[in-house]
Structure formats: C-alpha cells, structure tokens
Amino acid sequence: HSVIHWFKRDLRTHDNKSLSLASQRAEREGVPLICVFLISEQDYEAHLTSPARVNLEIETVKILKADLEEKLDVPLYVELVGQRKDLPTRIIQLCEKFGARHLFCNIEYEVDELRREALLIRRCADDAGIDFTVVHDACVVQPGELATKQGKQYAVFTPWYKSWLAHIRNNEGEYLHIYEYPSRNHHSAKTKFKDIYVSSVPDAPARKALTNEEKNRLQELWPAGEHEALSRLQRFLDEKSGRYKVERDFPAADCTSLLSPYIACGALSARTIVKSAMERNDGSMDGRCSGIATWTSEIAWREFYKHVLVHCPYICMDKPFKLDYSDLRWEYNSSNFSAWCTGKTGYPLVDAAMRQLRHTGYMHNRCRMIVASFLSKDLLLDWRMGERYFMSQLVDGDFASNNGGWGFASSTGVDPQPYFRVFNPVLQSEKFDPDGVYIKKWVPELQNLYAPAIHFPYERGGGEIARRAGYPRPIVDHQEARKRALARYREALGRY
Numbered sequence: 001h002s003v004i005h006w007f008k009r010d011l012r013t014h015d016n017k018s019l020s021l022a023s024q025r026a027e028r029e030g031v032p033l034i035c036v037f038l039i040s041e042q043d044y045e046a047h048l049t050s051p052a053r054v055n056l057e058i059e060t061v062k063i064l065k066a067d068l069e070e071k072l073d074v075p076l077y078v079e080l081v082g083q084r085k086d087l088p089t090r091i092i093q094l095c096e097k098f099g100a101r102h103l104f105c106n107i108e109y110e111v112d113e114l115r116r117e118a119l120l121i122r123r124c125a126d127d128a129g130i131d132f133t134v135v136h137d138a139c140v141v142q143p144g145e146l147a148t149k150q151g152k153q154y155a156v157f158t159p160w161y162k163s164w165l166a167h168i169r170n171n172e173g174e175y176l177h178i179y180e181y182p183s184r185n186h187h188s189a190k191t192k193f194k195d196i197y198v199s200s201v202p203d204a205p206a207r208k209a210l211t212n213e214e215k216n217r218l219q220e221l222w223p224a225g226e227h228e229a230l231s232r233l234q235r236f237l238d239e240k241s242g243r244y245k246v247e248r249d250f251p252a253a254d255c256t257s258l259l260s261p262y263i264a265c266g267a268l269s270a271r272t273i274v275k276s277a278m279e280r281n282d283g284s285m286d287g288r289c290s291g292i293a294t295w296t297s298e299i300a301w302r303e304f305y306k307h308v309l310v311h312c313p314y315i316c317m318d319k320p321f322k323l324d325y326s327d328l329r330w331e332y333n334s335s336n337f338s339a340w341c342t343g344k345t346g347y348p349l350v351d352a353a354m355r356q357l358r359h360t361g362y363m364h365n366r367c368r369m370i371v372a373s374f375l376s377k378d379l380l381l382d383w384r385m386g387e388r389y390f391m392s393q394l395v396d397g398d399f400a401s402n403n404g405g406w407g408f409a410s411s412t413g414v415d416p417q418p419y420f421r422v423f424n425p426v427l428q429s430e431k432f433d434p435d436g437v438y439i440k441k442w443v444p445e446l447q448n449l450y451a452p453a454i455h456f457p458y459e460r461g462g463g464e465i466a467r468r469a470g471y472p473r474p475i476v477d478h479q480e481a482r483k484r485a486l487a488r489y490r491e492a493l494g495r496y
C-alpha cells in the first residue's frame with residue numbers, strides 16, 4: 001500500500017500542508033509516500049497559461065522531483081494528460097496502480113478546479129474506496145473565515161485587511177504554523193517504485209513550448225524552484241524591504257520582491273512569507289519597519305482577491321464583479337488593441353511596460369495599473385481582452401490577482417478605483433519615472449531624449465527625434481478619450 005500527495009499549484013516541499021499531512025499519514029501506516037503531478041494541456045489552454053509560466057512550472061517540477069527522490073526517497077510521478085475531464089479518472093487509476101488508500105491535495109479555488117475536486121471527492125468515496133483529504137493551503141486565512149458584522153463577504157479591502165490582521169494576531173499559532181517537512185521513505189520504496197525514479201519529466205506541450213533563446217532568457221530572469229524562492233525572500237527582506245514603502249511605485253527602482261512567479265506556482269507559501277516578514281519586524285505585522293508592514297499588506301491583496309473569488313465565483317465566468325457594468329459599450333478596435341499589445345501606442349510609459357511584459361513575462365505593479373487603465377478607459381477596449389492578454393504573457397499569471405487587478409483599474413471590479421479616476425499616462429510617467437530610466441530601458445527609440453520630452457515626445461519637443469527613430473505618434477488624445485470613457489461609464493450606470 002501507499003499514500004499519495006497530488007501536486008498542483010503547490011510545487012514545494014517546505015510548508016506544504018497536504019504534503020506534510022500525507023507524509024505523516026504514510027509514516028503512521030508504515031507505507032511509502034508517493035507524489036504525482038499531472039500536466040493537462042487542455043487546462044493550460046483553458047486558463048490561457050503563458051508559455052513562460054508553463055516553462056517555469058515544468059522546471060520547478062524537475063527540481064522538486066530531484067529533491068524528493070534524492071533527499072527523501074519519495075518518488076514523484078509526472079504524466080501528460082490530454083483531456084482535463086480525464087484528470088479525476090487518471091488520479092483514481094494511479095491510486096489503484098500504486099495501491100494507495102489515502103489521497104491528499106491542497107484545494108484550488110477557481111470554479112473548474114473546485115468542480116473537479118468535488119467530483120473526485122464523490123468518486124473516491126462512492127466507487128473507489130479511497131480516503132481523499134482536501135485541505136486549505138494557498139492563503140494564510142482560509143476563505144470563509146472572515147465576514148462583516150452582517151455575516152457577509154467584505155467588498156472593500158481596508159476593513160477586510162483589518163479583520164485579516166486581527167484574525168492572525170489572535171490565532172497566530174494556528175495560521176502561522178509552518179508545516180513539517182516530509183519524512184524520508186523507507187528504502188524499500190526505491191525498489192518497489194523504481195520505474196518512477198527513472199522516469200523523466202515531460203517537456204511542455206507543443207503549443208506552450210518556448211524557443212531556446214526564450215527559454216534561456218526567461219530562466220536567467222526566473223531561475224526555477226523553491227530554493228530560489230526562499231533565497232529571494234531573504235534577499236528582499238535583507239536588501240530591499242527598508243525602502244519598499246517609499247520606492248515601490250517607481251518601476252526603475254528595483255525594490256519589489258519579484259516573488260510573484262514563485263508564489264503563483266506555489267514554490268513559496270503565503271504562511272512562510274508572512275511569518276518571515278514578522279520575524280524581521282519585531283515579531284509583529286506592523287512593527288518598526290514600515291516597509292515590511294506595507295509589503296505584508298500587498299501580500300494580503302493577493303489573499304483578498306482569492307476570498308472574493310470563492311464568494312463570487314461568477315467572476316470566473318467572464319462577468320465583472322460590479323454587474324452594473326455588464327453592458328458597458330466597449331469599442332472593439334483591433335488596431336488599437338494590437339498597438340497596445342506590442343507597445344506602440346505613442347505613450348512611452350505604456351509602451352515601455354508592454355514591452356517589458358513581452359520580454360520578461362513580468363510587469364511592475366504601477367505599470368500594470370497604468371496600462372490596464374489605458375486599455376479600458378483611454379482605448380475603451382473591453383477589459384477582458386486585456387485580462388486575457390496578460391494571462392497569455394505573464395510568468396506570474398494568477399486568475400484571482402489578475403482579475404482583481406483588471407477589475408480595479410477598469411473600475412468594474414471589487415473595491416475598484418472610482419470610474420471617473422482615469423490615470424493620465426503622461427503625468428504618471430513624469431511622477432513615477434521622472435528621468436525616463438525605465439522608458440529608455442524598454443523603448444530604445446527614445447534613448448536620446450530627456451525629460452520632459454521623453455514622457456510625450458510629439459507634444460514636448462522631442463517629435464523630430466522620435467519620428468526619425470520610428471517611434472509612433474499617440475494613437476488617442478488622452479483628454480478626448482477621457483471624456484468618452486466617462487460618458488460610457490455613466491451610460492452603463494444609467495446616469496446620462
């Protein structure tokens with residue numbers, strides 16, 4: 001017999017609740033622990049997972065397999081499964097094949113995944129005689145724990161955050177408990193499951209494959225694995241957290257943690273992050289280092305959006321959180337959309353950010369807000385087009401955070417910026433990239449320009465240089481676009 005832990009977006013050995021519980025169970029029963037990871041090409045297609053993210057995930061699995069097998073004698077079985085609907089059946093078949101009576105996994109909160117787990121729970125109990133344990137792991141405080149005085153889900157971040165902080169403070173032992181590292185399998189596992197040990201991790205499905213050049217570039221930026229994630233966390237706390245509060249909005253300052261790709265694929269747990277941050281901050285979440293306290297609140301945004309997802313699953317079905325905006329009349333101008341995607345809008349900061357995304361799979365948070373506001377308000381393009389494009393490019397693509405960020409910037413989401421607040425892309429550029437350092441890095445056509453021209457060349461005396469370098473003219477007039485957006489948002493709200 002054996003016990004199985006099913007890896008999904010929890011690709012780590014440290015502080016992994018399901019893995020730790022599965023290991024304890026195996027030890028108690030005196031049977032080996034086996035891990036499985038199934039790659040579904042159809043899942044990647046359905047979620048628009050970017051090739052960058054697929055590649056990071058597969059590289060992370062390779063490291064995980066080596067760690068589990070070499071350090072713990074725990075085999076990790078990896079398989080490509082074509083149809084996502086076959087996943088539950090395949091899991092049950094693997095339990096039968098490996099003689100597992102106990103199956104463990106961490107819960108995933110998106111609608112399709114919840115349905116899949118619900119089906120598997122039924123089939124394990126009714127037909128297969130497998131004891132299936134599904135646990136909360138992705139958040140410090142699990143969805144459903146926090147409610148307003150009226151017993152409802154919070155629709156505003158700040159009161160939710162206060163409640164989240166208080167909840168953790170009052171139950172530190174429970175919420176910040178770090179789960180035990182899995183124990184070593186008995187040597188016999190190695191002989192019994194030797195086929196798994198010698199098997200290799202499959203390559204990415206063809207439609208998600210990267211070229212060698214892309215692979216090398218991305219792996220240099222985002223080296224895979226939980227060891228990298230843990231050392232990035234320490235480096236951030238040591239070197240950057242002190243200036244985070246003041247500099248986090250400046251894309252050229254390099255003062256954020258760059259941890260999002262690791263958190264998204266589960267190479268690092270939210271518990272470990274919050275606990276490590278507290279330990280560096282007088283043991284509390286709002287200690288002397290205001291940088292760490294601010295950072296903790298950003299980590300909490302991720303969690304807030306996951307809670308919202310559980311309470312309002314309709315946001316997984318292409319609907320805005322604020323249903324009032326369901327019928328907003330969007331423009332569907334494909335050449336504007338293509339200019340936005342390729343970083344050729346004539347607004348330098350927007351273009352720099354979109355090119356950073358294409359090149360690195362990542363974009364700075366301030367820039368994500370600016371380009372999302374530009375798409376949904378200046379171009380009046382359906383925010384869902386931007387949301388999907390982001391998923392198809394981001395190395396840290398995460399449904400809840402991406403949907404939440406798009407909802408915020410397009411004013412259609414939970415606790416959004418008000419619809420009449422439209423970022424001025426030129427003023428944002430002057431404020432957050434005053435010397436144009438970030439712009440010059442990603443828009444080489446503007447290398448010979450300086451402030452103020454670099455922020456809006458055709459209007460600020462840099463037109464000739466920009467034209468000669470082939471930099472495009474602005475595709476919209478911001479003031480005109482702003483008026484059009486306000487009118488359409490008011491129309492959707494029935495306020496003419």
Ligand code: FAD
Pocket residue numbers: 248256257258259260261263264298299300301302303305363364365366368369372390394396397398399401402403404405406409
């Ligand atoms: P840090 O500033 O170091 O923050 C630490 C961690 O906190 C991040 O890694 C992330 O896990 C979390 N976090 C920080 N800010 C936010 C936020 N506003 N919302 C949710 N979580 C946050 N983040 C994703 O992880 N995946 C996405 O797909 C994603 N899409 C976004 C789309 C839009 C339109 C916007 C406005 C934001 C999006 N974000 C997304 C949030 C944020 O931009 C990134 O998490 C952040 O830029 C990652 O960089 P970092 O790790 O250096 O962040």
